[in-house]
Amino acid sequence: MRRKPRSAGPAAAGLVLLLLCGARAWAEPPELEIVLSPASSALTGTLRVEHLQNNGALEFDLLPGLQLDSVTVAGKTATVTARGNRWRVPLPDAEPSGMLELRWSGRLPDQPQEAAGPRSDEPFLGEDGGYLPAGTGWMPRLAADWRGYRLNVVVDRRHRLAATGRLVEEAVDGDIYSALVLGEGVSEPPSLFSGPYRITEKLSGGIRIRTYFHAELDDLAEAYLGAAAEYLQRYSDDIGPYPFSDFHIISAVTPVGLGFPNLAYVSRRILPLPYMRGRSLAHEVLHNWWGNGVYTDYGSGNWAEGLTTYLADYALAEDQGPAAARDMRLSWLRDYAALPPERDYPLSHFRAKTHDASQVIGYNKAAFVFHMLRQEIGDAAFSRGLRGFWSRHRFEAASWADLETAFSAASGRDLDGFFRQWVGRKGAPEIHLRNVESTTLGQGVRIGFDLTGNSVPFDLNLPVTLMFDDRVEDRRLRADRPDQRFELDTSESPRALSVDPDYQVFRRLLPGEAAPILRDVTLAVNPALILLGDSDFQNSARALADRLLDSSALLTEPETLNETTGAALIVGPRASLSELLSITGASLPQALAGTEGSARVWTHSSEYGATLLLIEAEDSAALQSLLRPLPHYGRQSWLVFEAGRALTRGVWPSQGSPLTVRFQRSAAH
Numbered sequence: 059m060r061r062k063p064r065s066a067g068p069a070a071a072g073l074v075l076l077l078l079c080g081a082r083a084w085a086e087p088p089e090l091e092i093v094l095s096p097a098s099s100a101l102t103g104t105l106r107v108e109h110l111q112n113n114g115a116l117e118f119d120l121l122p123g124l125q126l127d128s129v130t131v132a133g134k135t136a137t138v139t140a141r142g143n144r145w146r147v148p149l150p151d152a153e154p155s156g157m158l159e160l161r162w163s164g165r166l167p168d169q170p171q172e173a174a175g176p177r178s179d180e181p182f183l184g185e186d187g188g189y190l191p192a193g194t195g196w197m198p199r200l201a202a203d204w205r206g207y208r209l210n211v212v213v214d215r216r217h218r219l220a221a222t223g224r225l226v227e228e229a230v231d232g233d234i235y236s237a238l239v240l241g242e243g244v245s246e247p248p249s250l251f252s253g254p255y256r257i258t259e260k261l262s263g264g265i266r267i268r269t270y271f272h273a274e275l276d277d278l279a280e281a282y283l284g285a286a287a288e289y290l291q292r293y294s295d296d297i298g299p300y301p302f303s304d305f306h307i308i309s310a311v312t313p314v315g316l317g318f319p320n321l322a323y324v325s326r327r328i329l330p331l332p333y334m335r336g337r338s339l340a341h342e343v344l345h346n347w348w349g350n351g352v353y354t355d356y357g358s359g360n361w362a363e364g365l366t367t368y369l370a371d372y373a374l375a376e377d378q379g380p381a382a383a384r385d386m387r388l389s390w391l392r393d394y395a396a397l398p399p400e401r402d403y404p405l406s407h408f409r410a411k412t413h414d415a416s417q418v419i420g421y422n423k424a425a426f427v428f429h430m431l432r433q434e435i436g437d438a439a440f441s442r443g444l445r446g447f448w449s450r451h452r453f454e455a456a457s458w459a460d461l462e463t464a465f466s467a468a469s470g471r472d473l474d475g476f477f478r479q480w481v482g483r484k485g486a487p488e489i490h491l492r493n494v495e496s497t498t499l500g501q502g503v504r505i506g507f508d509l510t511g512n513s514v515p516f517d518l519n520l521p522v523t524l525m526f527d528d529r530v531e532d533r534r535l536r537a538d539r540p541d542q543r544f545e546l547d548t549s550e551s552p553r554a555l556s557v558d559p560d561y562q563v564f565r566r567l568l569p570g571e572a573a574p575i576l577r578d579v580t581l582a583v584n585p586a587l588i589l590l591g592d593s594d595f596q597n598s599a600r601a602l603a604d605r606l607l608d609s610s611a612l613l614t615e616p617e618t619l620n621e622t623t624g625a626a627l628i629v630g631p632r633a634s635l636s637e638l639l640s641i642t643g644a645s646l647p648q649a650l651a652g653t654e655g656s657a658r659v660w661t662h663s664s665e666y667g668a669t670l671l672l673i674e675a676e677d678s679a680a681l682q683s684l685l686r687p688l689p690h691y692g693r694q695s696w697l698v699f700e701a702g703r704a705l706t707r708g709v710w711p712s713q714g715s716p717l718t719v720r721f722q723r724s725a726a727h
Contacts, residue, residue, distance in 0.1 A: 256273060296441070340374055387426065431476065526552050595631055660695065
């Protein structure tokens with residue numbers, strides 16, 4: 059996931075505010091000198107910029123614990139005022155201000171702040187690591203656009219430093235380590251990282267690739283360097299040359315996986331997991347093209363997460379074969395089926411991931427839209443469109459409209475209707491197959507059927523498959539009306555007809571196509587919450603519910619569970635939950651029978667059609683061990699855990715699609 063800059067979008071407007079008429083404020087790139095002292099969590103900084111003409115005053119925020127020590131303008135000491143964390147420096151009215159120098163210092167938290175959440179952007183600096191992301195107040199921010207900077211950093215020699223930008227030189231001199239970084243092509247202030255890292259390096263295609271890993275991860279470095287080199291070459295070939303000189307992979311103290319310009323910052327706990335070196339690393343590498351190479355015009359919607367998901371996560375699934383790609387498309391549709399209609403919104407409204415619902419739209423649906431676009435215009439035109447979009451907008455902000463222009467030019471088609479339907483409109487088509495008939499016509503057969511759907515129709519490029527004894531025929535139909543009759547002529551009678559059997563169209567799944575999963579409950583609006591067990595157990599259960607659910611739950615008594623309750627989360631000790639199962643009808647599934655573990659989790663479709671999510675744990679400690687891992691398994695139907703580690707998991711089998719019809723055949727066949 060690319061970290062969204064604090065300055066982007068209306069939500070960030072007041073976080074780090076500088077009033078310099080919205081333009082770049084210097085003739086030369088700013089120079090920064092930073093000294094970090096991890097043992098004491100201390101930071102001192104100097105920022106020098108050659109200012110152009112300015113009017114009024116400079117205003118910016120610094121974090122609590124940091125203070126502005128001095129400001130000089132053209133060699134003269136300036137008056138500084140502060141109100142809370144906001145600092146104000148008056149500037150000359152009419153004449154160019156000359157060199158502006160700011161000095162600041164103070165202490166930061168020595169570790170991540172748990173209360174701020176696992177994806178917090180709150181800076182910290184300690185002996186185990188330092189995290190100073192751009193735009194968070196660890197340094198004064200002097201403009202919205204930072205196209206370049208010169209950053210000199212010094213730290214205790216036990217630490218190493220990494221930053222967004224090109225590493226020019228580094229040295230160890232006595233007790234200190236220093237590094238010089240140039241912010242070439244980076245549109246935001248520097249993000250800075252430190253830690254007791256061991257550095258491993260590889261040159262590939264003229265790009266310096268590095269790992270900055272804690273000591274226990276040393277044996278992973280070579281594999282990560284090789285994987286990163288492979289992805290950098292792949293995307294350079296597919297899109298255009300990598301836009302930076304370096305790419306770094308940094309192990310994080312916090313449980314995150316974040317992309318910055320020319321680097322990925324990933325939890326030391328996640329780095330050993332196989333999926334991280336696979337599609338997760340590919341995703342972060344690709345963000346250097348989409349998001350950090352072509353910037354997102356957040357005012358018109360964030361397209362970068364969906365395009366990155368499609369060209370990284372989905373492309374790697376395609377590499378594994380048609381079945382893996384189909385499974386990923388189905389998982390996207392299954393997630394969307396779990397999203398309550400009142401939480402749906404158009405792609406043009408997506409800005410950044412803030413909860414699971416936003417991922418369903420901004421990542422999954424957006425990726426699916428790019429998949430349908432590729433089917434609509436063909437592989438060659440899709441590839442030309444990507445390369446043209448990159449070439450035209452490299453190091454510029456771009457919008458969905460710019461994507462439409464690029465793909466329209468590449469395909470020679472007007473794609474306004476496609477983008478208005480899938481980007482500007484919320485929702486998805488619901489397709490029903492009705493009135494299927496098979497009629498003999500001379501030596502052939504005519505298959506007739508109706509497709510019905512939304513009262514406001516979608517224009518669909520719809521796949522239909524005819525299955526014969528010895529072959530499969532794939533057809534494409536243009537379905538663009540609420541009720542439409544189709545006829546297909548074949549040389550012989552098929553065994554079956556199936557509409558969109560491989561889930562090539564973004565649509566609402568029908569009953570039977572999707573089994574219940576955890577997200578049916580975690581995405582629900584105000585689901586019921588039933589807690590069993592003693593007070594300690596229930597306190598742990600409440601904490602787990604807060605982590606799992608996207609909206610607040612309604613505390614409910616077991617005996618009131620009925621057809622009006624809707625989705626429900628039920629958490630209890632093994633003995634107490636067993637007593638409740640007879641009330642809900644949600645007996646322990648066969649898949650979990652005989653399994654051992656400290657906690658078991660499963661979904662059940664109630665007799666009223668609502669999904670129940672049941673969590674059974676042996677004690678409160680077992681529940682607490684689920685706080686971190688369980689939210690990542692929303693696409694599963696059931697799991698067994700031991701001390702927070704998933705031993706086994708799965709998805710209930712579907713019951714068959716109503717969009718498939720099998721034909722009765724005579725004995726002669």
